[in-house]
Amino acid sequence: MxxxxxxxxxxxxxxxxxxxxxxxxxxxxxxxxxxxxxxxxxxxxxxxxxxxxxxxxxxxxxxxxxxxxxxxxxxTTNHTNFFREPAHFDFLRQTIVPEFASRGPLRVWCAASSTGEEPYSIALTLREAMGTEARAKIVATDISTRVLAIAERGMYRAERFGGEPDPWLKRYLQRGQGQAEGWYRMRPEVRAMIEFSRLNLIERLPDLGRFAAIFCRNVMIYFSRETQELVVRQLTECLEPGGYLLVGHSESLTGVRHSLEPVRPAVYRKPGRRT
Ligand SMILES: C[S@@+](CC[C@H](N)C(=O)[O-])C[C@H]1O[C@@H](n2cnc3c(N)ncnc32)[C@H](O)[C@@H]1O
CATH class of the missing domain: 1.10.155.10 (Chemotaxis receptor methyltransferase CheR, N-terminal domain)
Known part of the structure; x- marks a missing residue:
């Protein structure tokens, strides 16, 4: 019909x-x-x-x-990429890891994780920076159960890595064979670093604990200023003192009331020091 x-x-x-x-x-x-x-x-x-x-x-x-x-x-669009806006992954490796890794397990929240490329990019960055003994946990959430199912599976076509993945990346991937030819799957030890669940950022948040960093990128662009303020306030409560909020480079918090210190483009820090 x-x-x-x-x-x-x-x-x-x-x-x-x-x-x-x-x-x-x-x-x-x-x-x-x-x-x-x-x-x-x-x-x-x-x-x-x-x-x-x-x-x-x-x-x-x-x-x-x-x-x-x-x-x-x-x-909405679920558009995302591995290592999108790469400056944030450099900042994670060069600043956040050195500041937080020696203080116990490093916790990162990826708050609009879409099909998983972003939380896996975080996991791979932490793995590279901290080694295989990395004591790190990533909480990855999104409102859409459809994208979360894809993310949890952790299987991507080779094109998602720009064709043949770089040799360093291959160490974290299983190459598909037979029917899965042309696909790569994140290795179990990488998948085990991430906990996926559904969460709507505009609702009252469950207790997720405190994080050294929150990636909340390319989602607030869809929200009104009032909603952005509500979301940023909720996210700030979930940060450790001295922890970082990373937003998309096209969605700076200019005009949004918040209590964070700007650090560099699209990176904000919660004042204070962890005791
Ligand atoms: C454009 S993608 C961004 C993905 C990733 N953060 C990045 O920067 O590549 C936006 C994601 O936000 C999710 N989203 C939209 N509204 C949301 C809400 N109220 N709470 C949580 N996630 C939401 C969508 O389902 C989508 O997966």
Whole structure:
């Protein structure tokens, strides 16, 4: 059955935008209407809903949370890369590890981990900097269960590493064979460094303990200033004194009220020293 393209009325669009703001903190804005309509149309085709009204009822009545997850996947981008914005990984190796590694297990939170490239880049950086005996733990969270499932599997096509992975990287990868030819999987000891779970950054956070560093990159760009302030306040509470918040380079905290010290572009430090 072929479905006509979705035309969202102004009211329907407002409804989707309100839902996205309430549930996920996302600001869709008027300019995103075409994009939202076309992504919803794809969603509805996949799920076989001929009208927006039926799709809306499905989302409203779904108690599993899966329909909302699918909706957020349709509305946001999960774009990510290994070692994206590499200056942050240099900073992790050169500053955060020396400051925190001797004080007990080093804890890092990757707060919008998407399909896993970012937390694995953190794990590999820590492994390289601290050796195989690395006492380090990474908590990786995202709102989308779909991307978390991919992340947890830790299997990527060779192209994700830019073709043939560098020799140093290969030490941490298992090469796929047979049907998995062309794929690489993170070795079990790397996967074991990371704990994945679903977490919505705009909700009250569970007790995750304190972290030496929090990577919260390329997600706050979708939030309003008020929501950014709420998120930064919550993240700050989860940092050790002297711990670091790393945000995407295109989303500086200028104009956002916070209690952190700017250190360098897209890097902020919680005042104080760990006792
Ligand atoms: C563009 S990706 C960024 C991935 C990675 N941090 C990076 O910089 O490469 C944004 C991620 O934020 C997640 N996200 C969006 N809203 C969220 C929320 N309210 N709480 C937690 N994660 C959210 C999306 O599911 C998506 O995986």
């Amino acid at each position: 072929s479905l006509a393209p979705v035309r969202l009325t102004a009211e329907e669009y407002r409804e989707v935008a309100d839902l996205a703001r309430r549930q996920f903190g996302l600001e869709l804005g008027e300019g995103k209407r075409e994009m939202v309509a076309s992504r919803l149309a794809k969603q509805m085709r996949e799920l076989n809903f001929p009208t927006f009204r039926e799709y809306r009822a499905h989302v409203a009545n779904d108690r599993t949370g899966e329909a909302l997850t699918a909706l957020i996947d349709a509305l």
